[in-house]
Amino acid sequence: MNAGSTVDTLLAQLIDAGRTAVRSGLVIASGGNLSVRLPGERIAVTARGTWLDRLDNASLSILDLDGNVVGGNPDPSSEWKLHQRTYHVRPDAESVIHLHPQTTVLLDALGEEIRLMTLDHAHWVRSIGRVPYNPNGSDELADTTAEQSRIHNCVIQAHHGCSCIGGDVAMALRRAMSLEQAAVATYQALLLGDRRTSFPSDAFATLNHA
Numbered sequence: 001m002n003a004g005s006t007v008d009t010l011l012a013q014l015i016d017a018g019r020t021a022v023r024s025g026l027v028i029a030s031g032g033n034l035s036v037r038l039p040g041e042r043i044a045v046t047a048r049g050t051w052l053d054r055l056d057n058a059s060l061s062i063l064d065l066d067g068n069v070v071g072g073n074p075d076p077s078s079e080w081k082l083h084q085r086t087y088h089v090r091p092d093a094e095s096v097i098h099l100h101p102q103t104t105v106l107l108d109a110l111g112e113e114i115r116l117m118t119l120d121h122a123h124w125v126r127s128i129g130r131v132p133y134n135p136n137g138s139d140e141l142a143d144t145t146a147e148q149s150r151i152h153n154c155v156i157q158a159h160h161g162c163s164c165i166g167g168d169v170a171m172a173l174r175r176a177m178s179l180e181q182a183a184v185a186t187y188q189a190l191l192l193g194d195r196r197t198s199f200p201s202d203a204f205a206t207l208n209h210a
Contacts, residue, residue: 010036011044011057013169014095018052020173021099026180027052032099032161033077035087036169041065043087045080047073078137085146086165093149093165095172100161101180103187108156115198117185122199123207124178129155136160154179 014036021027021034032052035045043063046052050059061076063069067084069076077083083096107114108130116122129148134141134157145163148155154164154175162179166172189197 005039007038007044010038010169011060014044014046014060015055015057017095017097017169017173018046018055021097021176022051022053024177026101026176027099032097033079033083034095034097034169035083036095037087037093038062042070043083044072045076045083048075048077050077079142081137081139081142082145082163085142086149086163089146089150090165092167093172094167095169096163096165097169097172097176098161098163099176101176101183103183104156104162104180105159107183107186109159112186112190114156114179114183115186115189116182117189117198118182119199121178121182121185122204124175125154125182126204126207127152127154128179131155131157133158133160 014034017034029051030049033046035043037043041064044060045063047059047061058073061069061073062071063076063080065084065087067080079098082098086096087093114128116125129152131144131148141157145155145157149165154162156162164172164175164179166175
């Protein structure tokens with residue numbers, strides 16, 4: 001937990017992230033769910049069906065790390081397990097941003113690898129995990145995503161969306177935005193007939209850790 005972060009501050013960051021995600025074109029309406037780790041071994045997760053650009057404190061459910069609702073909205077997102085299990089395997093994660101970015105999902109569905117093209121892509125995303133399609137809200141989706149999150153900060157769920165984690169809400173959102181930007185760049189490269197260009201592999205060693 002960031003030093004000095006209060007519950008109100010963390011919830012405000014999550015609400016702002018929802019507005020930013022929609023404003024940036026990453027999602028529309030309720031196309032995803034967001035969470036942040038709270039003091040006292042708890043997490044705040046967006047409630048079921050909430051529009052991400054219309055969040056307020058009443059749109060957030062408070063869960064303990066066993067998945068029990070302990071405050072806030074009594075009806076958490078159907079994807080609460082995805083968040084809860086990711087926090088279990090990544091104790092360094094302070095936020096999980098799960099969104100449905102269209103270019104990322106489209107390229108993955110077409111079997112196209114999303115290439116990290118720029119320094120920003122390489123620095124923030126680093127590597128991309130992937131899991132096969134599983135129904136939303138299922139144990140299978142939550143468990144496979146969490147397993148990939150042990151290795152990757154960004155994980156694509158086939159025909160569904162992606163989850164990105166960070167040491168705070170801003171970092172998790174930055175990674176989601178960078179992943180979609182890399183997908184758009186890959187799509188544009190494919191339109192130009194390029195199937196090879198990506199960030200130089202030998203340059204990864206020179207990147208500072210984010």
